[in-house]
Amino acid sequence: MQNALHLSDEEFKLISGLVYDRFGINLGEHKRALVMARLHKVLHKGGFSNFKEYYEYVVRDTSGHALLTLIDRISTNHTFFFREQEHFDFFKEVALAQIVEALRKSGKSDLRIWCAGCASGEEPYTLAMILSNYFNDDFSDLDIGILATDISVTALNKAADGVYKADKLREVPSWYKQRYFIPLKDGHLAVKQEIKEIILFRRLNLVRNEYPFKGQFHTIFCRNVMIYFDNATRQALVERFHRYLAPDGYLIIGHSESIDRSLGYFKRVRPSIYQKT
Ligand SMILES: C[S@@+](CC[C@H](N)C(=O)[O-])C[C@H]1O[C@@H](n2cnc3c(N)ncnc32)[C@H](O)[C@@H]1O
CATH class of the missing domain: 1.10.155.10 (Chemotaxis receptor methyltransferase CheR, N-terminal domain)
Known part of the structure; x- marks a missing residue:
């Protein structure tokens, strides 16, 4: 010792x-x-x-x-699949239909989601499975991409591996488990390649003035990250999220978090779900 x-x-x-x-x-x-x-x-x-x-x-x-x-x-990297399930229900039942309709109307095909503070990958993989299921595994007329970023290299390496202990998949519906994971000999489960291909993992410090992105995102998930920041840092981040969100795009934060709506960037749609104004 x-x-x-x-x-x-x-x-x-x-x-x-x-x-x-x-x-x-x-x-x-x-x-x-x-x-x-x-x-x-x-x-x-x-x-x-x-x-x-x-x-x-x-x-x-x-x-x-x-x-x-x-x-x-x-950094605290605690996370799990389907954490705060209501957010994924909202994304699947409300946001996705709106995003796809807007894309089709404008003749665009790029659907972009950002998981800011993705830790070891459970959040973006949950989203990728939902997207794959929603589109019935047929992405032919859309180009779908999830950018998943974090500051922790260890967490990102784990995310890119996509191999998890069975008990980490407690909240994953059994149908998803069968469809999107491969059981390994040692009892772990590996995310299938087709799901991994939807996600790009990158290291990014959220505390900087500019991000190296060309386009905007249709939805940003930044859940259970801003709790570690003080008010000034949080406000600056929310202002940047607004900038990097497409018109009418959604910002989804953790259940225990809130944003200062007096800044006028977002309207609250549901608890912890905001839409760009
Ligand atoms: C508790 S985890 C949240 C994971 C996931 N979003 C969820 O809700 O389950 C918080 C993550 O934020 C990341 N983080 C903290 N400060 C950061 C920063 N300045 N830039 C990018 N990521 C940061 C940590 O490394 C950690 O992985």
Whole structure:
């Protein structure tokens, strides 16, 4: 058992300040024990004798790798398939029909969805299965794509693998399980290639002024991500989401989250579901 290193007030300030500056994540005093526990192994592995030494190393590292490891350890990637099911019901029963009608009217064929903060992939895979099922596996007159982004490389690697423990699929309807997963010998389940092909996984820090996208999205899912940000970061993000959403596009956030509608960017359609105005 390694000796626990003490995280002083000054060190906690330095590390939480860096995480806030670079990623918008607000680590309040109540997160001190979490920071200590999550960075403990990194410090021991790197042979650092205290948190200040580690902080200085991260700031000096021009390759950006140290910062990546830091955010990988700090970010909370909890997620599961069909999480907050009402959002997927709304998407399937209301949003999709509207999007497809608008596309057909305008003679366009690109249907674009963005999962911002996709963690280990359960959310975009749920959406891809819903889309595949909705179109009866026939995407012939539409070009459908889901962009799934996150800051954590570890989470994104897991997402791109698309292999999950059986108990992770608790909420997946059995019909979907049979149709879209391959059981592996070790008891895990692998997402089928045809579903994987709908999704593009990319690393993206949501806390930046511009995103490298050419077009707009018909729906943006950003669920259980903004809870980690403070108000100013959240507002700036909502303003950017508005910019990157197609006219009448939907922004779907986590059940426990809300956005400031006084900004005038969105109207609330249902709890945690907003439409671009
Ligand atoms: C709790 S998970 C949410 C996963 C999924 N959206 C859901 O609702 O189940 C939050 C995710 O947000 C990501 N995240 C936190 N800060 C971020 C940032 N600045 N840029 C991009 N992703 C970020 C984390 O890495 C984590 O995977």
